[in-house]
Amino acid sequence: MNRFLYYLIFINMIANIIASVPRILILEKSNGAIIAMVLGTIAGLLITYITIKFYNAFPGKNLMELLKIYTPKWFSISVLIYFAANWYIAGSITLVTFTFVLIRFLTPEMPIITIAISLLIVVSSSLLIKTKSILYMIEITIVIFSPLIIFFLMKSVFNDVFEIDFVKIALMHINELPNYSAFTASTYLYIGIVNMAVFNTFFMKRIKLGILPLLILGAGGLFVISLTYFVPIGIGGFDKIDDLIYPWISTSDSIRMKFGIIERLTFFFLLVFLAIAILSISIHWHGACRLLQSALGLEKFKWKGHDLSPIFCAILFSFVSFLLILYLSEGQLFSYTTYFFNLLPVFFGISMVVFLVIKRRAAK
Amino acid sequence: MKGMSSLNPQSDNQIPHLFARLLNKLQVAGDTIHTPIEIDEENAQLLFIKSVIDGNQLQNTIIKPFFELASEKRFLQYLDSLPNKIEIVDEETLLVELTRGMLLINVQQRYVLIDIKKVNTDSVQITSLEPTIYGPQGGLSESLETNINLLRQRYAEPSLAVEITTLTDRSKSVLAILYDKEVVDTEVLDTVRKRLGQLNNPLIQSTADLELYLNQEKFALFPSTLLTERPDRIVYNLAGGKVIIMLDGSPQVTMAPAVFFDFMVSMDDHYHNFWTSISTTFLRYAGLFTCTVLPALYVAIISYNPDVIRTELALTVAGSRIGVPYPSYIEVIFMLVFIELLTEASIRLPKAVSATATTVGGLILGTAVVEAALASNIMIIVVSLVAISTFVIPINEMSFSVRATRFFLLLYATLFGLAGVIIGFVGIIMYLANKESFGKPYLKFYWKNRSEEIKGGLKK
Numbered sequence: 001m002n003r004f005l006y007y008l009i010f011i012n013m014i015a016n017i018i019a020s021v022p023r024i025l026i027l028e029k030s031n032g033a034i035i036a037m038v039l040g041t042i043a044g045l046l047i048t049y050i051t052i053k054f055y056n057a058f059p060g061k062n063l064m065e066l067l068k069i070y071t072p073k074w075f076s077i078s079v080l081i082y083f084a085a086n087w088y089i090a091g092s093i094t095l096v097t098f099t100f101v102l103i104r105f106l107t108p109e110m111p112i113i114t115i116a117i118s119l120l121i122v123v124s125s126s127l128l129i130k131t132k133s134i135l136y137m138i139e140i141t142i143v144i145f146s147p148l149i150i151f152f153l154m155k156s157v158f159n160d161v162f163e164i165d166f167v168k169i170a171l172m173h174i175n176e177l178p179n180y181s182a183f184t185a186s187t188y189l190y191i192g193i194v195n196m197a198v199f200n201t202f203f204m205k206r207i208k209l210g211i212l213p214l215l216i217l218g219a220g221g222l223f224v225i226s227l228t229y230f231v232p233i234g235i236g237g238f239d240k241i242d243d244l245i246y247p248w249i250s251t252s253d254s255i256r257m258k259f260g261i262i263e264r265l266t267f268f269f270l271l272v273f274l275a276i277a278i279l280s281i282s283i284h285w286h287g288a289c290r291l292l293q294s295a296l297g298l299e300k301f302k303w304k305g306h307d308l309s310p311i312f313c314a315i316l317f318s319f320v321s322f323l324l325i326l327y328l329s330e331g332q333l334f335s336y337t338t339y340f341f342n343l344l345p346v347f348f349g350i351s352m353v354v355f356l357v358i359k360r361r362a363a364k
Numbered sequence: 365m366k367g368m369s370s371l372n373p374q375s376d377n378q379i380p381h382l383f384a385r386l387l388n389k390l391q392v393a394g395d396t397i398h399t400p401i402e403i404d405e406e407n408a409q410l411l412f413i414k415s416v417i418d419g420n421q422l423q424n425t426i427i428k429p430f431f432e433l434a435s436e437k438r439f440l441q442y443l444d445s446l447p448n449k450i451e452i453v454d455e456e457t458l459l460v461e462l463t464r465g466m467l468l469i470n471v472q473q474r475y476v477l478i479d480i481k482k483v484n485t486d487s488v489q490i491t492s493l494e495p496t497i498y499g500p501q502g503g504l505s506e507s508l509e510t511n512i513n514l515l516r517q518r519y520a521e522p523s524l525a526v527e528i529t530t531l532t533d534r535s536k537s538v539l540a541i542l543y544d545k546e547v548v549d550t551e552v553l554d555t556v557r558k559r560l561g562q563l564n565n566p567l568i569q570s571t572a573d574l575e576l577y578l579n580q581e582k583f584a585l586f587p588s589t590l591l592t593e594r595p596d597r598i599v600y601n602l603a604g605g606k607v608i609i610m611l612d613g614s615p616q617v618t619m620a621p622a623v624f625f626d627f628m629v630s631m632d633d634h635y636h637n638f639w640t641s642i643s644t645t646f647l648r649y650a651g652l653f654t655c656t657v658l659p660a661l662y663v664a665i666i667s668y669n670p671d672v673i674r675t676e677l678a679l680t681v682a683g684s685r686i687g688v689p690y691p692s693y694i695e696v697i698f699m700l701v702f703i704e705l706l707t708e709a710s711i712r713l714p715k716a717v718s719a720t721a722t723t724v725g726g727l728i729l730g731t732a733v734v735e736a737a738l739a740s741n742i743m744i745i746v747v748s749l750v751a752i753s754t755f756v757i758p759i760n761e762m763s764f765s766v767r768a769t770r771f772f773l774l775l776y777a778t779l780f781g782l783a784g785v786i787i788g789f790v791g792i793i794m795y796l797a798n799k800e801s802f803g804k805p806y807l808k809f810y811w812k813n814r815s816e817e818i819k820g821g822l823k824k
Contacts, residue, residue, distance in 0.1 A: 102783050106669065106781070106782060107668055107669070107781045107782070107783065110780075110781065114779070114780065115780070117780075118776070118779070118780035118783060118787055121787075121791070122787050122788070122790060122791040122794065125791065125794065126794060129794060129797075132805070133794070133797045133798035133805070134797075136807060136808045137790075137793055137794050137798075139808070139809055140793050140807055140808075140809070141790060141793055143809065144793075261673055261674060261677065262672055262673060262674070263675070267669070267672045267782075270783075271782065271783075271786050274783055274786045274787065275786050275790050278786075278787060278790045279790070282794075
């Protein structure tokens with residue numbers, strides 16, 4: 001598989017830790033979270049497999065082009081708008097969550113608008129750059145930050161306060177029927193693959209779909225989801241961990257680096273994952289912008305030879321996010337996020353239908 | 365009146381028509397010389413500008429043979445067989461050629477143009493911008509021919525192509541494009557040719573000048589071609605498939621395309637052992653990171669989140685800041701601007717005085733600023749560290765760009781705190797990843813070998 005595809009998938013896997021995935025899983029800790037996680041991983045792998053197989057048939061073509069060629073106009077436009085909305089919401093969830101996290105844990109005295117602006121300036125400029133540059137940016141950032149991420153993940157398991165007994169208690173709940181919310185939240189880890197819709201333009205070679213790539217993805221996904229779920233339980237205890245709104249941040253705050261310049265691991269966590277969050281938001285918003293451009297035919301929207309549609313998208317997206325940040329409470333954000341996750345199977349279903357339609361028409 | 369027909373002479377008069385016209389146009393040049401040479405009945409006329417021709421050559425290859433042969437016909441034959449004879453195109457170019465050091469001879473109603481120019485700039489200079497410990501110490505010269513000669517000596521491949529053209533600006537400088545025909549990226553080569561053709565600047569004086577115009581980006585922060593004076597770096601890049609652009613009169617050449625990592629390579633890396641060069645490379649990147657992030661980090665930590673660093677350190681920093689009457693960002697900007705002034709001054713000052721600037725600025729003012737409680741001790745350490753790390757970047761152009769970048773990051777940190785440092789940092793990466801140099805991505809990893817990466821995995 002092309003390395004950039006791995007980046008797209010892994011960025012979204014890691015980014016789930018700051019979205020609401022850990023909290024959803026932990027809330028369902030005695031309602032079958034564990035089986036749901038396993039099932040979610042399997043479902044995620046299946047979606048990954050099908051998506052890659054679909055795009056392999058059309059190397060170098062993105063979804064917008066395929067829809068335009070093979071489907072009627074009303075169909076392609078409605079699908080593209082639906083997809084763009086999903087992409088936008090996926091990015092905005094991370095954005096709003098991280099804004100709340102920053103004001104709660106890093107800079108409580110700063111006005112929330114300032115924090116939002118600081119993020120929005122960089123994130124919305126990601127709409128203005130070339131699609132290919134997003135891939136390069138992901139790679140460079142991952143290379144710079146991955147040693148820190150690995151260190152952080154290691155430190156979160158190998159420390160004095162992590163009690164394996166709590167994990168054992170959590171594992172005792174393996175014999176429950178899987179929970180729906182926990183299942184959809186676990187499939188969210190594999191959401192990165194849907195970005196092929198935009199980025200497939202750059203995957204000219206057929207992506208090899210052997211056992212090994214799937215094994216790596218499956219193992220990686222299982223590893224990340226078990227860290228997501230078990231580390232807060234191992235440190236915070238099984239009984240009361242669901243009282244925390246941001247289980248991961250509070251968890252990382254209980255770990256101390258005795259000999260480090262930064263003593264509390266939580267700052268480490270916040271700063272490293274801030275970079276990951278920006279990448280994740282940029283990928284999603286960039287995708288949303290490209291889909292919207294194609295749906296509304298915004299390419300014609302020009303002024304003195306400059307394409308104004310990315311600027312239009314940036315203003316629209318930023319404005320809506322502003323409203324979201326100002327008017328949502330943390331509770332609302334959490335419940336809406338859960339709704340969004342619960343609707344993920346619908347999204348995947350529609351994707352499958354679209355794939356099927358295109359494939360059938362292309363075969364004719 | 366331009367064109368070959370008008371060049372046909374009329375030698376009934378004492379002065380041929382063409383000479384008269386040329387002389388008329390060259391009036392302003394006081395050092396124009398028009399002289400007939402005669403022996404018995406045989407005669408010839410010479411026209412040249414005294415200051416740009418080589419007198420010895422004139423004496424040995426033109427005047428002496430004329431008197432030895434003592435026949436117009438033979439002299440003309442002799443001239444025709446000289447290797448440095450130049451084709452005459454039209455009158456306009458003829459004028460330019462004359463000003464550059466050609467000699468126009470009229471003999472037997474024919475005109476012959478001979479190149480006997482004198483070049484005073486062909487001595488090879490010692491490298492001053494990119495010194496290395498090992499490797500060649502000589503750089504390039506200011507003469508194009510000597511430079512091409514230097515490169516051919518080091519890169520004896522028959523596939524080395526040299527294209528010579530002339531700029532259309534007032535300097536009419538000769539420009540050479542060099543590349544290895546077998547490995548060069550033809551797309552880049554075409555872009556370079558196209559952009560050279562599009563140049564319409566009134567005066568281009570040096571390669572650095574040319575580089576800016578070739579960029580075609582009005583508000584660029586980072587250089588997109590690499591300026592160098594080291595022949596070994598040029599040859600290394602030539603073998604890697606880059607296009608070299610040389611301008612007569614410049615001791616530096618510029619290369620395209622350039623990616624970010626090119627600017628972080630010192631030629632010494634190729635002359636050291638494996639681990640030594642790995643560790644110096646690492647050191648250099650650490651320096652790059654320090655000099656961009658450290659000032660911003662200082663402001664963010666002092667003013668927004670002193671609780672990030674461990675308690676002892678936070679107390680030390682706070683203790684050092686006792687008595688400093690303003691917030692940390694003013695302190696940082698004040699000291700950074702100060703150190704930038706110092707750097708700028710030591711570049712511009714004559715060498716004899718620049719030592720004084722460093723002493724007064726660095727030692728005396730540094731101590732005095734702390735004693736007057738205008739900046740903390742730790743601030744002085746931070747600023748010195750930043751200044752030193754900036755000098756670690758091997759290519760000077762990049763270090764100038766990085767100096768400007770850290771002010772952007774500082775602004776972001778001042779406005780948005782610690783989160784701003786990370787957000788701004790990712791923003792800088794985004795800017796660099798989106799930048800292109802002659803159609804090639806500027807900041808991108810080349811894990812596989814380059815050609816495979818460009819052709820295979822990603823569509824251009």
